[in-house]
Amino acid sequence: MLLEIQKLSIVAKTEQGEKPIVDRVSFQVQERNIVALVGGSGSGKTTTGLAVMRLLAPGLNIVSGSIYFNGKNILTLPEQQVRDLRGGQIAMVFQEPLYAFNPVFRVGYQIDEVLRFHTSLTVLQRQRRVEELLRQVEIKEPMRIAQSYPHQLSGGLRQRAMLAQAMAANPQLIIADEPTSNLDVTVQARILTLFKKLRDEFRLTLLLITHDLGLVQYLSDHVVVLSGGKVVEQGPASDVLQRPQEPYTQTLLEALK
Amino acid sequence: MSKDQYSVQSQNGFQRFRKNGWAVFCLSVLVLLYGAALLADFISPYSYQNEDRNYSYCPPTSIQFHDEQGRLRWPYIYGFKIYFDEYHKRGYEINREEKYPLKLFTRGDPYKFLGFLPGTIRLFGVERPGRLLIWGADSRGRDLFSRIVYGGRISLSIGLFGVFISFSIGLLVGGIAGYYGGRVDDILMRICEMIMMIPGFYLLLALRAMVPASFNSVQVYFSIVIILSFIGWAGLARIIRGMCLSIREREFVLAAKVMGLSDLKIIVRHVLPHTLSYSIIAIMLSIPGYILAESALSLIGLGIQDPYASWGNLLSEAMGIIQIHFAPWILLPGLFIFLTVMCFNVIGDALRDCLDPRFRVEENL
Amino acid sequence: MMLRYVIRRFVVAVPLLLVMTLLTFVLMQKTTGSFYDMLRLDPHISEDTINRYIRLYQLDRPVIYQYKQWVLNLLRGEFGYSFYYNIPVVSLISSRLWNTFILSFSSIVLTWTVAIPLGIMAAVHHNRWLDRLIQSLSYVGLATPSFFLALLLLFFASQTGLFPLGGMHSAQYDDLTWWGKFWDLLRHLAIPVITLSVGSIGALQRIMRGNMLEVLRQQYILTARAKGLPENRVIYRHALRNAINPLITLMGYEFSRLLSGAALLEIICSWPGLGALMLTAVRSKDIYLVMASFIMGSVLFLLGNLFADILLARMDPRIRYE
Numbered sequence: 001m002l003l004e005i006q007k008l009s010i011v012a013k014t015e016q017g018e019k020p021i022v023d024r025v026s027f028q029v030q031e032r033n034i035v036a037l038v039g040g041s042g043s044g045k046t047t048t049g050l051a052v053m054r055l056l057a058p059g060l061n062i063v064s065g066s067i068y069f070n071g072k073n074i075l076t077l078p079e080q081q082v083r084d085l086r087g088g089q090i091a092m093v094f095q096e097p098l099y100a101f102n103p104v105f106r107v108g109y110q111i112d113e114v115l116r117f118h119t120s121l122t123v124l125q126r127q128r129r130v131e132e133l134l135r136q137v138e139i140k141e142p143m144r145i146a147q148s149y150p151h152q153l154s155g156g157l158r159q160r161a162m163l164a165q166a167m168a169a170n171p172q173l174i175i176a177d178e179p180t181s182n183l184d185v186t187v188q189a190r191i192l193t194l195f196k197k198l199r200d201e202f203r204l205t206l207l208l209i210t211h212d213l214g215l216v217q218y219l220s221d222h223v224v225v226l227s228g229g230k231v232v233e234q235g236p237a238s239d240v241l242q243r244p245q246e247p248y249t250q251t252l253l254e255a256l257k
Numbered sequence: 258m259s260k261d262q263y264s265v266q267s268q269n270g271f272q273r274f275r276k277n278g279w280a281v282f283c284l285s286v287l288v289l290l291y292g293a294a295l296l297a298d299f300i301s302p303y304s305y306q307n308e309d310r311n312y313s314y315c316p317p318t319s320i321q322f323h324d325e326q327g328r329l330r331w332p333y334i335y336g337f338k339i340y341f342d343e344y345h346k347r348g349y350e351i352n353r354e355e356k357y358p359l360k361l362f363t364r365g366d367p368y369k370f371l372g373f374l375p376g377t378i379r380l381f382g383v384e385r386p387g388r389l390l391i392w393g394a395d396s397r398g399r400d401l402f403s404r405i406v407y408g409g410r411i412s413l414s415i416g417l418f419g420v421f422i423s424f425s426i427g428l429l430v431g432g433i434a435g436y437y438g439g440r441v442d443d444i445l446m447r448i449c450e451m452i453m454m455i456p457g458f459y460l461l462l463a464l465r466a467m468v469p470a471s472f473n474s475v476q477v478y479f480s481i482v483i484i485l486s487f488i489g490w491a492g493l494a495r496i497i498r499g500m501c502l503s504i505r506e507r508e509f510v511l512a513a514k515v516m517g518l519s520d521l522k523i524i525v526r527h528v529l530p531h532t533l534s535y536s537i538i539a540i541m542l543s544i545p546g547y548i549l550a551e552s553a554l555s556l557i558g559l560g561i562q563d564p565y566a567s568w569g570n571l572l573s574e575a576m577g578i579i580q581i582h583f584a585p586w587i588l589l590p591g592l593f594i595f596l597t598v599m600c601f602n603v604i605g606d607a608l609r610d611c612l613d614p615r616f617r618v619e620e621n622l
Numbered sequence: 623m624m625l626r627y628v629i630r631r632f633v634v635a636v637p638l639l640l641v642m643t644l645l646t647f648v649l650m651q652k653t654t655g656s657f658y659d660m661l662r663l664d665p666h667i668s669e670d671t672i673n674r675y676i677r678l679y680q681l682d683r684p685v686i687y688q689y690k691q692w693v694l695n696l697l698r699g700e701f702g703y704s705f706y707y708n709i710p711v712v713s714l715i716s717s718r719l720w721n722t723f724i725l726s727f728s729s730i731v732l733t734w735t736v737a738i739p740l741g742i743m744a745a746v747h748h749n750r751w752l753d754r755l756i757q758s759l760s761y762v763g764l765a766t767p768s769f770f771l772a773l774l775l776l777f778f779a780s781q782t783g784l785f786p787l788g789g790m791h792s793a794q795y796d797d798l799t800w801w802g803k804f805w806d807l808l809r810h811l812a813i814p815v816i817t818l819s820v821g822s823i824g825a826l827q828r829i830m831r832g833n834m835l836e837v838l839r840q841q842y843i844l845t846a847r848a849k850g851l852p853e854n855r856v857i858y859r860h861a862l863r864n865a866i867n868p869l870i871t872l873m874g875y876e877f878s879r880l881l882s883g884a885a886l887l888e889i890i891c892s893w894p895g896l897g898a899l900m901l902t903a904v905r906s907k908d909i910y911l912v913m914a915s916f917i918m919g920s921v922l923f924l925l926g927n928l929f930a931d932i933l934l935a936r937m938d939p940r941i942r943y944e
Contacts, residue, residue, distance in 0.1 A: 099840065447634070451638045454924060466907070
């Protein structure tokens with residue numbers, strides 16, 4: 001088992017007191033699976049994803065539970081080891097790559113950064129690796145893209161570059177937070193195919209955070225449904241999507257039709 | 258009509274202001290300072306002109322509360338004996354033979370309260386030939402405390418007058434420019450730009466150079482006020498104009514026009530009041546600039562002249578290193594300038610925080 | 623487009639300067655009486671010099687005509703003669719200008735070296751004691767009148783002997799080694815530069831802190847952390863680069879502000895700069911010196927602002943990303 005989340009609870013500190021964001025959430029992610037974490041806004045899915053990376057915003061606190069990655073509890077690791085994990089073994093892809101990339105650095109430079117800090121390749125080797133990565137995500141002119149600034153690329157290219165960045169150090173797990181929400185429909189389809197290809201070719205494990213059930217249908221093996229910070233239903237994709245038990249899940253599926 | 262709409266909001270604003278401890282404290286300090294300036298004649302033991310060269314740069318007099326046997330007594334001071342050391346430098350030796358008890362509500366130098374009510378009663382003092390110099394004396398033996406209190410009159414009032422004139426001009430010009438737009442706006446804004454283009458201090462000096470040397474002190478005072486206002490109104494006008502450009506689109510302006518009000522009335526009675534919160538904050542935060550400008554001018558001798566006191570010209574005595582070294586109390590006026598500036602800043606910031614969401618343009622309820 | 627903008631600025635500036643100088647000239651003349659009467663009073667100036675200047679500036683002609691002459695001479699590079707100092711204005715101004723420049727430049731260097739790290743620290747330790755301390759200090763620094771601070775520092779210097787009490791060079795300056803001269807200059811610079819910078823440090827620090835806080839909230843900072851980058855790199859590479867961009871344009875404005883703001887301090891610290899020169903000129907009604915320093919000061923100020931405006935326009939993403 002690659003990732004196991006056990007009874008994770010997270011609260012937010014507000015002026016009115018503590019507000020629960022994630023309430024005893026438990027689920028597992030097997031290797032080479034695509035697990036979809038589904039829910040509406042405010043369901044706590046993004047927070048859960050960020051918690052795995054221990055990247056919660058200052059006002060959010062983990063009050064109980066554990067997150068096991070490869071058998072080790074991430075929540076108890078020292079900061080330095082967590083940093084090694086981040087980008088190295090667990091990588092994250094964000095919703096809006098225009099804002100997720102640093103606007104003042106070139107795309108290739110930002111991908112290279114991952115290699116600098118997680119591998120011991122030489123400069124030349126890194127350069128070649130960047131090119132290779134960009135090709136893997138089906139970018140046709142990798143060198144030109146690497147030299148470009150984020151705002152100079154189209155939405156689809158940016159998202160691919162973001163994927164390339166995530167994959168740079170051969171992570172075991174990629175967490176993707178709404179990876180296609182900001183793209184238009186045609187581009188979405190291509191990115192989705194890319195995800196599938198990456199999963200098959202590179203044995204990637206993917207934790208997909210989304211509210212889009214169409215995406216879930218297409219891509220996932222396993223589904224976890226969240227609402228109001230609690231797990232409402234989970235199971236193999238075919239089960240949950242075709243024979244939803246819970247009313248909430250049913251409502252979600254209705255919206256799809 | 259429009260006034261009612263603000264009053265509900267202003268109430269909330271001022272209530273929040275009262276909760277801010279620092280702001281209230283600073284407000285009290287300012288009230289104290291202005292009050293002291295107003296009652297300068299009464300509060301200070303001596304007139305600002307009262308000089309006695311025997312006491313040149315005399316250090317602050319310490320007030321005694323115990324007699325030689327250590328018993329508590331009504332406060333008194335000792336007399337001073339001047340002596341010259343081997344370098345012909347002055348020194349002051351305490352003469353314990355002479356004791357001068359502190360007197361309250363005593364007769365002191367005559368004055369004219371508010372310019373016409375004659376009086377001689379002062380809050381405290383000592384009998385001659387004793388000299389009560391709580392904060393020391395300047396080069397001519399004048400009591401620094403008295404001079405500072407009187408100085409407050411000029412330093413604090415110039416700020417108010419200057420701001421008043423600047424803001425009147427700035428509001429009017431900004432209002433007109435913003436309301437009419439088009440060519441009028443263009444021309445007026447060009448003029449503002451031009452004025453703001455010149456470096457402040459140089460403009461100050463140049464304008465000051467234009468004032469005839471024959472002017473007496475009162476005329477100089479007003480010239481300075483006018484010069485300061487002239488430099489200050491342009492920046493304000495630009496911002497007010499920006500605000501008015503959006504205000505004039507509102508319905509009540511249209512309503513006023515339909516009712517046949519003259520343009521000027523509309524601008525003054527209906528448009529400008531909506532810039533109220535911004536204006537109040539801007540005023541608070543601008544006053545320090547005027548006070549500092551007057552102080553700077555007086556400091557270099559181009560402002561208020563002797564024998565009149567302003568905190569700036571009191572500090573000019575401190576420009577000589579010898580003086581600072583041996584008579585550091587002459588730096589005290591600077592402390593008051595600092596204090597005043599701080600207080601206005603704190604109040605201005607607090608006002609800005611209180612009125613903030615509505616700080617751009619008042620919204621209709 | 624940039625050229626048009628620059629030209630427009632000049633077109634506005636030139637008539638303004640002309641009007642200002644004309645006013646100054648006329649009013650100064652009117653209030654001090656006929657100028658060459660004043661000259662005659664000064665025993666240092668020979669009859670020859672006076673006659674030469676009467677001819678050169680047509681001092682026996684109407685004021686407006688004199689002004690016109692002054693402008694024409696200006697364009698020829700003739701700035702006139704200082705009656706107070708007894709030398710041509712040009713040589714006075716050039717040396718003083720350099721001194722003012724040294725002061726302004728040092729102040730900018732100090733301001734930036736201190737304010738940027740302070741701003742970063744304040745942002746990184748947002749709302750904790752370090753942040754609050756820095757904010758309070760900045761607040762006080764901004765409120766302190768510069769002349770008061772200068773006097774306080776001079777008092778402190780007189781008591782401790784740590785810094786020289788004004789002026790720009792020590793008496794033995796010419797005898798010092800190269801290194802000695804440099805060090806001597808630094809010691810003399812200390813008080814005026816510190817005083818000049820205190821307010822700016824407060825202001826710049828606040829802006830830097832604000833920008834950093836804004837930047838640290840951005841998505842790309844989260845990405846950088848998600849990449850496992852060391853925190854130092856996240857702050858000093860990713861955040862700083864973005865936060866500092868807008869500040870670069872401020873430098874231009876700082877410079878022009880300093881040129882005019884330093885005047886008062888120059889006088890208090892006896893620093894022989896342009897501002898001090900103008901003041902002496904105004905005091906002694908040394909008219910050509912007043913005019914020349916006024917023009918010089920204004921032109922530099924305008925150029926500084928113009929430079930800053932251009933920088934601002936170039937930094938604007940809408941233009942930059944074209």
